[in-house]
Amino acid sequence: MVEPSHVDEQHTELDPVLAGLGDTRNPAAAGAAAAYAGAVAAAVVAKASRASGRGAEAAQAAAFQGRLTRLARADAEALAAAREALAAREGDGAAGRRDHDLGRALRRAAEVPRAIAEACSDVASLAADGREAVEPDFRADLEAAAAIAAGAAGAAARLVAVNLSATAEDADVVGAQRAAVLAAGVAARLAE
Secondary structure, three states, X not given: OOOHHHOOHHHOOOHHHHHHHHOOOOOOOHHHHHHHHHHHHHHHHHHHHHHOOXXXXXXXXXXXXXXXXXXXXXXXXXXXXXXXXHHXXXXXXXXHHHHHHHHHHHHHHHHHHHHHHHHXXXXXXXXXXXXXXXXXXXXXXXXXXXXXXXXXXXXXXXXXXXXXXXXXXXXXXXXXXXXHHHHHHHXXXXXX
């Protein structure tokens, strides 16, 4: 067990990420925040797995952590592109080309949060799968990690649902919602 005197700021410092999310010049918003939350949950799963001698699960959780961190950047880029395409569409009369660019940008702005929701759902499932196998001291951490991942999956699914190009039957909407429901169910079962 880690003693409080051995905790250094470097391992608890989120200020740069939070400052970036709060900076109006940075396109990162709720999608990136959901991805980062999922990455944090994955890091907790990796730690619990590592501490319990479960190397394969730790590696899988670390892979999800890296994927979600990359998806946070991808979401910020997709959101920036969608906002630029919307602004360009409103700005001039080249409607045909602008409509194509806008459609492509909006599609990407739905695909990335769907991937975030799915990865977060996988993190929640990984936490649930490992709960009984980790050291008892880490079981509550895995329950909490599943809850964090489920919340992040739900947030990402919401962003897909409100995308301007999405309909209720859209594959990205359906896929993201399915991932969020699965993650929420996993977290609820662990909380019982």
